[in-house]
Amino acid sequence: MPQHTPAPSPSRAVYSFVMYLSFEIFFILYLIWAVVPDEYFHLLGITFLPQRYWAVAAPIYFLIVLTVFAFVIYPAMGKFMTPNLDDMRTIKDTAGTRRNANVLVNVDSIKEGKCICKDKDKCYKEFYDSIQSKVVNKSIPVLKDIEMWDVSERLYLK
Amino acid sequence: MASRKPWRKVLYERQPYPDNYTDKKVFLRDLKKNIDFREVTYLEAVLGASLLLQEFCTVVAFVLIYFYMVNKWVPPTAVFQWTSFLTVLCFAYHLLRFSRDVREKLGHDLRTVLTFVVFGELFSPVLHTLTDTISTDTIHTTAFLMMLVHLVFFDYGVSAAIVSGSLSLSAAVFASICLASRLSSAREAFILMTVATEAFVLFPLLRNDMQKPVFITFVLLVSDTYFLYLIGNLATTLFLSTVVLVTVICPVLFVRYQKYKDNIYGPWDEAVVDDVDNPFD
Incomplete structure (x- = not known):
């Protein structure tokens, strides 16, 4: 594209x-x-x-399809896909609770791996390798869910 | 209010101004209009439109060949000989003018031609009867719509998301298979498929390498008009009015409407991330 x-x-x-x-x-x-x-x-x-009947019929068919989709089918699909309010999926999902989410990347595996850049002049691999340890130490941890009981404790028990 | 600190457009500092405050001096200072706007002259617009006209004339020429063949106004062998002769002529010109390694390309292309002829002859009875049971009106409507799709998605040399060479070519081939079923024999169907290949695969390649050949458009235009005139007045009128619309009215409107161009740019624009590997993409 x-x-x-x-x-x-x-x-x-x-x-x-x-x-x-x-x-x-x-x-x-x-x-x-x-x-x-x-x-x-x-x-x-x-x-x-073609018959002139279609000059009126085709737009009406099209509008009916559009109306059904916009007001019935799409809202219904949205309702079907939304979990209930007391469902565990509204609180927890797999994205935020991955194990070791805080460990960034294994530095050694990057150093051993091959570079996939097509143009070697524009490759920043060497540069990133040299600053990798600095990045790991100073970086902000990966986004992660806080456990529910930690939130409850902080909000209601203190 | 002279004691107030001057307002700065930052969020990380607490300032003695309401949240929705905007300084009159700074307001819309970064607004820019029509950054890389270049006025298109009438001649450029016509040249651009002539690319569309060229492909349109090719489509009309192909349909004319079909029409003359289906009405038996011209012997199919003559069509085959003439188009093959022209193709060989253009191929020789292309080979000598644009190819570096002539011998290798010649061998490669001859193999392709041989494959095409063998498979075309083998499958032409199948192609001929493929859409035989469908009514002629449906065939003509489908061919019309597919040719329209071919013209819309054809690669005119302007980079846009809608351009798709494969879709354009498939639409043209589909249209020609539809039309081939109306002919009287498998051999004629094979000849029509050959003409389709020449018109929609090879001809655009040649035109691409020749860089905007206006005389080809002219030759196509004149011959199309002549052969349409032999068919009837209605077709000629429709064809000529389309040509006038494409080459005169649309470019005039395009050049005229440029003064309404009012693109705004500013810091609110989305950032564009260039691909590291293809920075000029």
């Missing part, structure tokens, strides 16, 4: 302009097809258009 940024860029400008114009044209063509009587099309030799 060439895009990492949501900012405007020249290629985006071109494609969005094309999109803007084509939807405008599409809308005008749709209106002409939906409003102008069939005889005029037959005069021009255009006999292959």
